[in-house]
Amino acid sequence: MRVLIAEDEEDLVEILSEGLRREGMAVDVALDGAAALELLAINAYKVLILDRYLPLVHGDDICRDLVAAGSQTRILMLTASGSTHDRVSGLTLGADDYLTKPFAFAELVARIRALARRAQPPIPPLLTHADLTLDPARRIVERAGQRVFLTPKEFAILETLLSARGAVVSNGDLLEQAWDAHADPFTNTVRVTMVRLRRKLGSPQLIETVTGAGYRMAEVI
Amino acid sequence: MRVLIAEDEEDLVEILSEGLRREGMAVDVALDGAAALELLAINAYKVLILDRYLPLVHGDDICRDLVAAGSQTRILMLTASGSTHDRVSGLTLGADDYLTKPFAFAELVARIRALARRAQPPIPPLLTHADLTLDPARRIVERAGQRVFLTPKEFAILETLLSARGAVVSNGDLLEQAWDAHADPFTNTVRVTMVRLRRKLGSPQLIETVTGAGYRMAEVI
DNA sequence: CCTCGGCGATCAGGACCCGCATAGTCCGTC
């Protein structure tokens, strides 16, 4: 579990990072608000342990930014004062939990774990079409309840077609979605992959060719 | 409220036990580490007042044992020195609070009360998958009731995979969650760790490889 | 009938991915 400690008291940082590492967590440290924002932009942390009074960028602002950006990172706010006012404003800014200094280390660990538990990703929607189902998160494709094993490119193409919900997707669009922007536009790799995909899916007419335009999932027959 | 004092300075023991009894607590006394362990095994104490430097069995070891056993007893560690190093190791061993001698008796009472009042931690949420269980708080993994001993990295990888609940986790995500900012993004250490993890878990197919995408916990076998 | 563009299909080479063994480094312990 990856956590970020944003705190400017170096002694405390030392204690916390050392202790949390011993608890098996991957710990990064930011000694001021700007560094914290930078790290948060790069890495996906499960939990942010955030001192409220940070140099350069105030903890409240970091909190607000994260919430506004729809981050998955849970926020555990630390503060020196335990006044009701502080507690209220901290939580309304979007912090998920709150701890006043001084605190017992075991308590901190327990709360981090509790937050991490809450950070479950939302249930991934299944893409379906007729008797075909595709689970983007698990990367599983089934046809009529039967598992179909696809390679990464085959999977990517099918996923793109399914999320177009029957609309025509051009050769170029497929290249862009399943490959990347720098893909050679004159390659025939889409065609080749399409052959194998159709073969694995059983019925070739499940993916319809629209001459001159592209491909789409066929109407239910 | 039942408390145990584990302390070898008899004068101090006398003062404390007398005082705490007057506060309405049920006080037991152990003058060395071995006696403390014995009493802890027999009785369910709310709070243990634990001198760090005890004869026969060191306070640290008692602390570790209690935490490892998942005891409900809260630990209040006493020590003569207040150095940062002491503080760190004490807390990381699982002590819930910390008091350096000399201290005011009123302070001790307040802290004991605070520890007792603190809500019992919720039953630790187990991550499970088929016959595999992982306890994040106690860092214990079992396969079919059989204990499996994992290194920190192995544990972190398994924890990440289990909390993804069957979703595919990429090599990069694993690196991000189980390692910290110093991790070389081109390392193959995840792969190597995966080998050892699979070996320790017994059946290699329990963690499925999704070529080109990552790893995931296999469907129920 | 011929041509041509678009597409299906096949194949082989090579790139890439992954499992695994080995050896080295680092660090805490005795």
Place this chain on the structure above:
DNA sequence: GACGGACTATGCGGGTCCTGATCGCCGAGG
């Protein structure tokens, strides 16, 4: 300072997957 455990770098072998080249089919248009 020796030792052992944990982590990491390197390298190899085997397998899978991608992709460019190529050919053939088909329908449209002249």
